[in-house]
Amino acid sequence: MTLVLGGARSGKSRYAEGLIEARPGPWRYVATAQPFDDEMRARIAEHRARRPPPWETVDAPRDLPAAIARAPAGRPVLVDCLTLWLTNAMLDEAADLAAETDALVEACRAVAGPLVLVSNEVGYGIVPENALARRFRDEAGRLHQRLGAIADRVVLVVAGLPMIIKGDVQ
Amino acid sequence: MTLVLGGARSGKSRYAEGLIEARPGPWRYVATAQPFDDEMRARIAEHRARRPPPWETVDAPRDLPAAIARAPAGRPVLVDCLTLWLTNAMLDEAADLAAETDALVEACRAVAGPLVLVSNEVGYGIVPENALARRFRDEAGRLHQRLGAIADRVVLVVAGLPMIIKGDVQ
Amino acid sequence: MTLVLGGARSGKSRYAEGLIEARPGPWRYVATAQPFDDEMRARIAEHRARRPPPWETVDAPRDLPAAIARAPAGRPVLVDCLTLWLTNAMLDEAADLAAETDALVEACRAVAGPLVLVSNEVGYGIVPENALARRFRDEAGRLHQRLGAIADRVVLVVAGLPMIIKGDVQ
Numbered sequence: 001m002t003l004v005l006g007g008a009r010s011g012k013s014r015y016a017e018g019l020i021e022a023r024p025g026p027w028r029y030v031a032t033a034q035p036f037d038d039e040m041r042a043r044i045a046e047h048r049a050r051r052p053p054p055w056e057t058v059d060a061p062r063d064l065p066a067a068i069a070r071a072p073a074g075r076p077v078l079v080d081c082l083t084l085w086l087t088n089a090m091l092d093e094a095a096d097l098a099a100e101t102d103a104l105v106e107a108c109r110a111v112a113g114p115l116v117l118v119s120n121e122v123g124y125g126i127v128p129e130n131a132l133a134r135r136f137r138d139e140a141g142r143l144h145q146r147l148g149a150i151a152d153r154v155v156l157v158v159a160g161l162p163m164i165i166k167g168d169v170q
Numbered sequence: 171m172t173l174v175l176g177g178a179r180s181g182k183s184r185y186a187e188g189l190i191e192a193r194p195g196p197w198r199y200v201a202t203a204q205p206f207d208d209e210m211r212a213r214i215a216e217h218r219a220r221r222p223p224p225w226e227t228v229d230a231p232r233d234l235p236a237a238i239a240r241a242p243a244g245r246p247v248l249v250d251c252l253t254l255w256l257t258n259a260m261l262d263e264a265a266d267l268a269a270e271t272d273a274l275v276e277a278c279r280a281v282a283g284p285l286v287l288v289s290n291e292v293g294y295g296i297v298p299e300n301a302l303a304r305r306f307r308d309e310a311g312r313l314h315q316r317l318g319a320i321a322d323r324v325v326l327v328v329a330g331l332p333m334i335i336k337g338d339v340q
Numbered sequence: 341m342t343l344v345l346g347g348a349r350s351g352k353s354r355y356a357e358g359l360i361e362a363r364p365g366p367w368r369y370v371a372t373a374q375p376f377d378d379e380m381r382a383r384i385a386e387h388r389a390r391r392p393p394p395w396e397t398v399d400a401p402r403d404l405p406a407a408i409a410r411a412p413a414g415r416p417v418l419v420d421c422l423t424l425w426l427t428n429a430m431l432d433e434a435a436d437l438a439a440e441t442d443a444l445v446e447a448c449r450a451v452a453g454p455l456v457l458v459s460n461e462v463g464y465g466i467v468p469e470n471a472l473a474r475r476f477r478d479e480a481g482r483l484h485q486r487l488g489a490i491a492d493r494v495v496l497v498v499a500g501l502p503m504i505i506k507g508d509v510q
Contacts, residue, residue, distance in 0.1 A: 005329060007294070007463025008474075009481020011488075039474075121328070123177025124347070125295020125465020126303045133466045134209075141179020148181075148329030156328055158461070158496055159345060159488030161505045165331045175499060177464070291498070293347025295465020296473045304348075304379075311349025318351075318499030326498055335501045 001108060001115045002153040002167075005144065008120065011160030013047065013080050016118045023076045023114055025054030030068065030077060032085040034061040047080070061088045065100070065107035074113040082119035082147075083140055090136060097139065105146050119144060121156070171278060171285045172323040172337075175314065178290065181330030183217065183250050186288045193246045193284055195224030200238065200247060202255040204231040217250070231258045235270070235277035244283040252289035252317075253310055260306060267309065275316050289314060291326070341448060341455045342493040342507075345484065348460065351500030353387065353420050356458045363416045363454055365394030370408065370417060372425040374401040387420070401428045405440070405447035414453040422459035422487075423480055430476060437479065445486050459484060461496070 002019060006012030020027045029051055035041045051057060060067035064085045071077045079085075085104075089095045108115060121144075122137045148154050153167030172189060176182030190197045199221055205211045221227060230237035234255045241247045249255075255274075259265045278285060291314075292307045318324050323337030342359060346352030360367045369391055375381040391397060400407035404425045411417045419425075425444075429435045448455060461484075463477045488494050493507030 003329060007461065007477075007481065008467070009478045009485070010463055011481075011485045039471075121177065121464045122466050123180060123464070124291045124293070126292050126298050126300075126307055127178070128466050129300075130469075131209075137177075137466055138179045141177065141181075144328075145179070145181045145330035148331050154329050154331055156333075158484075158505050159343060159494050160485035161488050161494055163333070163496075163503070163505055165328050165333055173499060291347065293350055294461045294463070296462050296468050296477055297348070299470075301379075307347075308349045311347065311351075314498075315349070315351045315500035318501050324499050324501055326503075333503070335498050335503055 001111065001151045002117070002155065003144070003147050003151040004116060004118045004155050004157060005121045006118075006157035007124075010157045012118050012120075012157040014050075015155070015157050015160070015162055016078055016080065016116045017050065019116050020076045020078045020114065026075065027055050028071050028075050028077045029055050029057045030060050030064065030071075030079045031057055032061050032064060032079065032081060032088065034084070034088055061085065062092065065103040068104075068107040068111060068115070071111070071113070076114040076116075077111065078116045078118070080118040082117055082143060083122065086136065086140055086143065090132070090139065101139075101143060101146075104143075105150070108147060109150055117147060117151075119147075171281065171321045172287070172325065173314070173317050173321040174286060174288045174325050174327060175291045176288075176327035177294075180327045182288050182290075182327040184220075185325070185327050185330070185332055186248055186250065186286045187220065189286050190246045190248045190284065196245065197225050198241050198245050198247045199225050199227045200230050200234065200241075200249045201227055202231050202234060202249065202251060202258065204254070204258055231255065232262065235273040238274075238277040238281060238285070241281070241283070246284040246286075247281065248286045248288070250288040252287055252313060253292065256306065256310055256313065260302070260309065271309075271313060271316075274313075275320070278317060279320055287317060287321075289317075341451065341491045342457070342495065343484070343487050343491040344456060344458045344495050344497060345461045346458075346497035347464075350497045352458050352460075352497040354390075355495070355497050355500070355502055356418055356420065356456045357390065359456050360416045360418045360454065366415065367395050368411050368415050368417045369395050369397045370400050370404065370411075370419045371397055372401050372404060372419065372421060372428065374424070374428055401425065402432065405443040408444075408447040408451060408455070411451070411453070416454040416456075417451065418456045418458070420458040422457055422483060423462065426480055426483065427476065430472070430479065441479075441483060441486075444483075445490070448487060449490055457487060457491075459487075
């Protein structure tokens with residue numbers, strides 16, 4: 001299991017795809033984006049264009065733990081990205097975020113095959129004035145700590161280049 | 171002297187506590203938080219719950235240099251965190267920030283025992299629209315540079331994991 | 341070619357100047373700042389005060405590729421900074437940003453002598469509410485990826501200290 005962190009447009013998705021494509025296909029892409037506006041639709045389209053078969057795409061904007069658990073045994077799985085999933089969960093007033101986060105950590109721990117998780121680093125700016133934004137970056141930070149603790153490798157991507165925070169250089 | 175930097179909820183406080191707890195106790199915790207709202211009170215309570223004796227807590231929201239200087243010789247000291255102290259100083263219109271910062275750097279340099287300073291990295295986002303926020307991140311960046319220059323070790327915590335920027339891996 | 345990234349007041353300019361000053365002078369400083377307000381004028385003045393001869397300063401707030409290409413062969417060149425140039429280009433409604441970015445990457449690739457590029461990391465905070473700010477950090481991230489791919493060395497400066505992301509420790 002590898003956790004790939006990075007800022008906006010840092011090249012983290014591309015780096016994560018490279019990790020998966022170094023394995024024999026087919027590869028499963030678990031997409032968490034919800035196309036709720038044009039900007040997001042354009043971003044999803046750009047990401048999809050980079051993933052012809054043997055990539056197979058599964059959309060999981062809400063039930064990410066189940067989507068991870070359902071992957072065929074040994075299939076390389078890329079989740080892109082955790083922060084969009086967290087956004088979706090926080091915007092769902094019926095959600096039990098603590099339970100969903102526990103389920104996600106459990107699903108990641110239980111996967112036997114290669115699993116690469118992509119997530120945005122969002123905590124290195126000024127404290128946001130918006131309370132929801134503050135809660136979001138707290139939740140994202142906590143999730144990264146939990147996944148960082150169980151991951152075999154943690155990588156921070158800067159300018160398209162990997163900095164290895166945990167684990168061996170590949 | 172160790173400077174521990176990290177984003178929001180990066181696990182920097184926990185990592186810093188681990189550095190101190192690797193030494194024989196008692197350990198002095200110098201807290202800079204001011205409980206001015208419920209969110210901050212909740213955060214302080216969570217931090218305190220992690221620090222039963224042999225931790226001893228000293229509150230120093232304003233006169234941090236004196237609190238550092240007053241620690242018994244050789245006592246391991248953890249300061250958490252510099253950015254809250256800087257916020258408090260900037261909100262105090264009577265404060266001479268340059269003089270206080272000089273005094274802080276001097277106090278850190280003069281400490282004989284183990285000293286661990288925790289601070290938030292706040293300069294890796296978009297330029298804030300708010301002038302006070304811009305000044306805050308400038309002051310925080312300058313303080314980190316000065317302390318980074320005299321620290322024996324500087325660590326950036328990402329997803330709960332340390333990246334050593336200066337000094338030896340412990 | 342070295343790409344020096346860092347947050348606000350991280351010490352990236354000073355670090356980059358040190359890289360250039362380790363070479364025989366004269367050294368060319370290509371400044372991209374536009375003094376459109378008092379805050380920016382103060383920052384420019386502070387930067388200039390650090391650069392007496394053998395530094396020679398060239399202002400290039402808009403046509404940065406030409407300014408890089410015009411440097412005498414072998415002359416060490418410091419560009420400070422790319423994010424200000426990108427801001428200027430994005431605020432110029434007549435600009436063809438894609439073409440200008442291509443030209444910049446080409447100019448950097450074509451330089452024979454030592455070239456150090458300074459730029460702000462701006463993508464590690466919460467997604468900005470402002471659409472222009474979102475587009476800016478996307479463009480900055482993309483530019484950093486392209487330059488990171490062709491640079492010999494990429495360095496992230498934290499608390500005035502370099503983390504080498506690509507290339508050898510100097």
